[in-house]
Amino acid sequence: MMQRYIEAQLHRAAAAAGLEIDGPIPFGVPKQDGQGHLSTNIAMMHAKKLGKQPRVLAQEIVDGIEKSELVERVEVAGPGFINVTFRDAVYHAMVKDLDGLGDHIGRSDAGAGRTMHIEYVSANPTGPLHAGHGRNCAVGDTLANLYAWCGYEVTREYYFNNAGNQMNMLGRSIYVRLQHALGNNDVPFPEDGYHGEYIAEIATQIARDHADAVREMSEEEALAYCRKRGEEWCFASIKRTLVALNIHHDVYYNEDSLYTTGKVRDTIEDLRERGLVYEKDGATWFALTQLGSQQDKVIVKSTGEPTYRLPDIAYHRDKLVRGFDVVIDVFGADHIATVPDVLAGVKALGFDTERFRVVIHQMVTFVENGEIVKFSKRSGKSFTLDELIEEVGADVVRFFFIMRAVGTHLEFDLGLAKEEGDKNPVFYLQYAHARICSILKKAEEKGLAINHQSDLSVLVHPREIELIAQLSRMRATVERACENLEPHVIAEYLRDLAGAYHNFYHDCRILGAEPALEAARLLLADVTRRAMRNGLLILGVTTPERM
């Protein structure tokens, strides 16, 4: 937001030097002291085409900048950077602007009037969510929040299939356990059946509340009943876990509806009309090689059942038909192979696949004491997301899963996560928030109210200026994280913001300072509180007022 105060002038000065720049001027924040507050490399970027030395062009631009009350100095540095040093008045103006935003600090209207659809989690109801699902949950939900904070109208969707082979296997697994519970021990457990403890739990429940009815049923009826009970149990479990993580979907989209509404049939017919479908070996194939892929793929098996690819294409086409401006998929790296096929299919049907943004996050390794943890200590089976939440808390789960770039393999350190102290990065942020709240509460007790008209010109301490500079970057940071689909950027930003506040807190006494300074610092603290709170809300973690 700093650049607002100099950008127009730079445009004018550059034009006067013979350099017309379309669009915004690129700015950077110098890392070294003595290089000003903002820096631009426009002279170096364009010197060549004007046939000038970068430093000469830079100096011509600098000479064209008029004197201003806000700008301390503009100078040429290094190979041709133009460094801008502001007077403190710019920072005071920024605090004023930020304060005027009320609870909207960090919000953007970059996506105002646009709609965004995001599909995440999307685990089929065949069992509880396991710990590895956590990354998809946290990344998806944080991205949804980011888009909402950028002004988009967001639809959060959970896509599931309760009709396929996996569900039949779930039903059969429960059915067999139920037979065992009812004393028929000779019924063999299916080879690819589900082995989790929850299967037995569901079977036990049915044995307890529905045994007589089940005994009356045919095997077919009993299997269907077990499947239905299993689905209900699993969905209840999944939804409970998501609520614990502060995740709420707007739509649960059933794959089966794609069949009942004819969308799958339409999709295959449309592909066939375009000559992209053929029969071979009793199966129906999608001619992906015609679309530039390595090999054709089966979309309807010789048994007559479609493979996942076909409803996936129908589903993604439907998302576009529903009219969203941006459609985001969140997948783990293990699903990467399906993406090109689905996109190729939708594109072949004449849709603009540019609206799709696919986020593929890498896998997660859980580590404790330097050793890889694969299984739950309690059950010896792969451990559930519930167990992870219980172990480290929902805030830590959400934060840890988004704090690294989605493209990198994530190491989830359970030891660090369990640490409820200074080593844990989430607490560092929440502590900053709680510390501010504590001061504001004390101020209130002293009868000191936040004064939005405070004279901010008394804020001149380097720690105050650094904190304000950090605050001023929030909105652009949120926009960048959103645009680039990078939730971890917010975690990084908030750590810097918390650090800037802790520094300010340490060096700048608020309560008890002389009245004008006290009022100004109190306002600055409150602006920081609102920024930190909003950042934590974007991450979906709690904002404790005391710790």
Next chain:
RNA sequence: GCGCCCAUAGCUCAGUUGGAUAGAGCAGCAGCCUUCUAAGCUGCUGGCCGCAGGUUCGAAUCCUGCUGGGCGCGCCA
């Protein structure tokens, strides 16, 4: 064999879309509380940015080729 992702301090990772002397946390060492939360702050130690070329004023960042790791490559999802 093919496709995608990754490689930066002892460990885990950032690096603002190609910029200035590559940063943070943890671990290690040394300091700071009679005053608003020490879950904090300050200082020190720590680097062939996997290797080799290329592109240009300028590369951790872009291109090519290697090496090493992850995930895929089904009439499973």
